[in-house]
Amino acid sequence: MKNRSEFVYDLRSMGLLGHPGEWERVNTTLPAPADLRIEVIGVAEGSPLTLELKFESVSEGIYVSGTVSATAHGEDMRTLDAIELPVDVDINEMYVYERAEGDEDSYVIDRDQLDLEPVIRDAVVMALPFSPSKDRSEDFSFTLGEDLEADESESESPFASLQSLLDEKKES
Template sequence: MSTHLDARDPLVIDTHELARQAGALKELHDVVEAPADLGIEVIGVPEGAPMRLDLNLESVVEGVLVVGTVQAPLAGECSRCLEPVTDEGVYQITELYNYPGREAADDEFFLEDDLLDLEPAVRAAVVLELPFSPLCRPDCKGLCPRCGANLNENPGHAHEDDIDPRWSGLAGFGGDGGD
């Protein structure tokens, strides 16, 4: 059976040395480049950024169990003030890659010619843990809704109160004290 996985891809791991021997263990400690589109609109891992993989691959009866962490830098923008946000994330991976030859469920991964593709597991671990509304700091004041000024840089920023447009027609009445 030919495979579509490329063994030269840094997120494709060769498990041949585990040789379907339950209990056989392979440690993987490596730094690889992040794939494209590893994130959401406001924050993610920049393409090509170094991701540190610290994984154990263990041969089990059903396949190869991958357990460990992925550490990756994050870049995005604050959801309140739109300033750049950077962080470092550590994400847990626990995924079973089944041996071929059994019915596949939608959420299961399979080995292909002793190769396993870590990208879908890494993508799921990272993207599902990203903050939906990242902040530059917990007490970010955001932007002025009226003029867009950054309230973190100018905390005393204020505008004169607007007259409610429903009352603007009454603005000329009673101001001179005559009637």
């Protein structure tokens, strides 16, 4: 585990290690790590990454929850214009003291330290749009010729014939 990364937190100095029920808030802005991107859009290395997290000590480890915010830069997939999109992702992750046998997905507390970089990387990269667009609309709409005006008269209603049957029964 990296010793000098700003994403590594010492749980012993925070007073969380082995104290279930204790918690600590972390509100900070850090420079984004490298490779926080997909092919067409990403968060530039060194750009501000805002963390608003809560570390909760539980018997199995440390539960980290909160949000990570950044700004992604890339290209609009339709126009290839430069695009800037805000990225806000929720973090809800359990760091365990010891990984269970066969469990390769859990994040582990290593030497009383918790590294947030892999969790943040996973969450931010998964939140990036595969087809970024300035208008944020996924609906494709088009018009051919003139717009048709809908006339909602009773005679064109699909229930008009049923209404006439009801009227006949009332008359008899």
